[in-house]
Amino acid sequence: MAEKIKLSVDGILALESSFIKVPYEQLKKANRKAQKFTEKELSNLASGVADLAKGKGSGAKDPVKALDAMIERMNKLKRKLDELKAEETMYAGKLAARLSHLQDLAHIRTLTAPEFAAWAHLRLQRVLLDYLMRQGFLTSAKLLATGSSSHSASDASGSVMNLAAASAAAEPMAVDTDPTPAPASQVPAPHPVAGLVQFADLEFFTHQRRIERALERHSCTEALAWCHDNKVALKKLKSHLEFNLRLQEFIELARTRQLVPALEYAKTHLVAFADLGHTRAIQQAMALMAFPPTTTCEPYRTLYDSDRRWTALAAQFRADNFALHCLPPLSALEATLQAGLAALKTAQCGGKHEDRSINCPVCVPDTFAVLAEKLPLGHHVNSCYVCRISGEIMDEDNPPLVTPEGYVYSRKAVHEMAAKNNGFFRCPRTHSIFKVAQMKKMFLT
Ligand SMILES: [Zn+2]
Known part of the structure; x- marks a missing residue:
């Protein structure tokens, strides 16, 4: 009977914080957006009504028209709030589904319980999903998230393999090039109540990919809009992303020698950053007005190094977006894999070929x-x-035997080889041949 190993819930939950944090942060953001929008609109309406009552303002000449405009504005507010409510409901649903999935662990006692195998299988699926999304394989992630929901638990393991194969076939080369939704015939639309879909942060990664793609196309507009939306949080993070984006837009103007617009841009967008410790960077950038893009003079040549700077901007945006949503830089798949490998790694690992264990x-x-x-x-x-040959552990039941040359193998492996070779054993390291009787038993201490 298999040994019952107690489940360490805390150990398992240690890697799960981002699983909960992402929808939580998105829910908070959607809620804040709705609150801000409502406050702004209601305050505008209140002052409009007050002005109308006093016969002041632009609506005083035609109060009926002004009231109609207010009604239209309130209808717009209602539609917007409906949209935001649907967004909030979606994130709340994801949060509830994820908490319930983690809560399931509380009812599982041992690692050998069949419930744990099912739970761990679902975890594997979502960890793979997370990895695909982080790598930008959004179409594959959608396939995995939506496809697996239509399979029953009994064929779940097959579904992962099939979907992985389907994903590989759909996306053999590289990262998704287009984050916009693919045609319905290729990618099934996510179902709001389907299991694995609730564990996928597709909106988050799609939005992130869209901004990364814009940066790859050398456009700062989308990333600057993102900075504006997250101004307060980025300030708390002490992020330099907005400054670097502004600096890049200035460099691009200098590159095309649009010197007057460049000067105007610097006055409008760069000067404000001088008080935030960027004075030297601004001074260097301003010197680009005198140095053309063909310059070999440093640091201006490096400032014009387009590929390096745009790649760095995309990486900085990604790091800040992850930090804002408490996402660790390493995916759960890589983190778990590294933790497992570090636990297994010994001083002998990765050494000479003959020192490696086959298992x-x-x-x-x-x-x-x-x-x-x-x-x-x-x-x-x-x-x-x-044992070097079988990879099995040598103990009292399968003791180590020493060859006359001093190499050690398990009795079981030695006897198995001897049975096939008329009682002779051939050392895999030295290729010398011995009779089994020549080998001595070693005692473990
Ligand atoms: Zn090893």
């Missing part, structure tokens, strides 16, 4: 070994002996 994932060259290269070693209180 150790960290020893697999080109894949996990590369990922684990910079990771620390796990703290192993007790060491164990692993």
